[in-house]
Amino acid sequence: MAESKVKNLVICSTLNQITNYLVIRALKPERIFNITFSEDARRKMSDNIDNFQWDTWLKDELKSLSLEINDIKLEDKEIYNLSTIKNRISSSIHKNNSDNNEPIYWHITGGQRLICLAIYDFVKRRNNDRLLYIDGNNEKLIENDNKGKFITCDRSYADKELTFETALHLVGFNTAGLDRSHIYKVAEAENLSTNTDFLKEHNYYQKLYEIIKDEMDTEGLKKGGFWEDVIKTNQLQTKDERCRKIRELFCMLENNKTELKTSLLKSEKPYDIYNSEELNKGFPAGYIFEKVMSHKIFDIIKSDERIVQMQSSLKTEFKDKKDKDYNFMVDELDIALLTKTGKLINFECKSGGMTGNNAKSHNYTTYRLSGVFGMPIVLSPLNEGEILKEESILQTQKQAVRAAKSAEIEVWPIDKIEDRLKKLLDINN
Structure with a gap:
């Protein structure tokens, strides 16, 4: 399959950052939007949720790629409101992306359920957008259209240069x-x-x-x-x-x-x-x-x-x-x-x-x-x-x-x- 150049990729902050790392390495996007949480929002969550550390680990490993990474930090008053999350994501992306018709690829592996629901609702109005997730059991990168219809699983996210050092x-x-x-x-x-x-x-x-x-x-x-x-x-x-x-x-x-x-x-x-x-x-x-x-x-x-x-x-x-x-x-x-x-x-x-x-x-x-x-x-x-x-x-x-x-x-x-x-x-x- 001829793979198009990816300009915009949205990821969700997760402990399982290796999935984001592999997708970023595979797609080589020009711009990344990272949906994460503010410090105030994180305090309302369990102690094992530490997005700041997760994001730091990922960014450290991506330094050599010189990528533009924009954090979308959800505040404590936003994290339980589907509509507010959707609006915050929309405004942040439009602020940093002047072409609203440019396709956005949404990688949702590891994303929290409410954030994924907000993403699903948002992309319904964007016909060129694509939803991506990794099926760990079959080791496939699944690509759906903005309505959730399956497109392909032929994209490879394998990285033959991956090392234990990076994974650790x-x-x-x-x-x-x-x-x-x-x-x-x-x-x-x-x-x-x-x-x-x-x-x-x-x-x-x-x-x-x-x-x-x-x-x-x-x-x-x-x-x-x-x-x-x-x-x-x-x-x-x-x-x-x-x-x-x-x-x-x-x-x-x-x-x-x-x-x-x-x-x-x-x-x-x-x-x-x-x-x-x-x-x-x-x-x-x-x-x-x-x-x-x-x-x-x-x-x-x-x-x-x-x-x-x-x-x-x-x-x-x-x-x-x-x-x-x-x-x-x-x-x-x-x-x-x-x-x-x-x-x-x-x-x-x-x-x-x-x-x-x-x-x-x-x-x-x-x-x-x-x-x-x-x-x-x-x-x-x-x-x-x-x-x-x-x-x-x-x-x-x-x-x-x-x-x-x-x-x-x-x-x-x-x-x-x-x-x-x-x-x-x-x-x-």
Whole structure:
């Protein structure tokens, strides 16, 4: 479809500013009208409504585009009166737009109901205007005419240059933690397929994943197998005990699994699991599980252009609180994928226990990061049969599954990662 040049775009201030950001980047309007609230009006609302902060985050990310942004600040006496809102919007737009016949595009994703109703009423008299909203479930930018009749959903709002840094800034997180995360995929960055150190690690964990799957049957983990014993090290009392046991298990594995040993011998300097970062952590089993899952997920999405970035151990911190008591790490996302349509897919690797409150914390963090576009997914070291069994070898891990489900968070078993992820990406294609 031939897309016309957009001169005027109206947006609604929202916590989910990434939707406004993506539409602005896609349409590249000459002029933007931002419907927001005055400070007096905001005081009448709940504490979690902070339009000033939301608008600041968006404008900061748009500075490089040098756009004209006009705020339409609704006053406290106007916010509950449909007619007054409509008149205020009309007068503000006419004041800054001399050509009344020039089409105005109204992006209403995230807009409050009363404001949307006022907009609908206003545009009925403007035949050239267009209503836009993002359907998050299908990742489509829907365009309607001024009477609400569907026109098209062919306009793309995808941004292949979108980054975690921008996505974090748009919802009020600082990005100090990005430097401490592990990068798997970044647009326009070094091609990991030529990174020798990364390939050693990737090949090792790919082979390890296949060995873990081979140890499982339809009922679950084989009693006394390598993977069961790795996860059980979480129950040991000290770090030294856990690390020593893990080393013993890997030594036995390499001696018993010739395919792993052969894979290691193919490299002049193979991946050294014994001196790796993960084997020197307090709970190495959890970090090993995260590595196994990270490399498996990377192998699935590495050529998928819809995924613009992938990182693990991604730390998030609030930046919207002045008090130093609020300047702390809110969460650490074990594995995070960012799509070019602004959706964040967060995987939490749970090799140990998990409380319901902990599950809900991750739920909230991902909601804030990606608005209505994403929810966390828990990855379990158990396979599908093990999760369904009433009696499990690893009861602590089953408790983590129950906690996640009680918080209405999806759980993926280790043997179904590829099927579930491909299905998820196909749904959102």
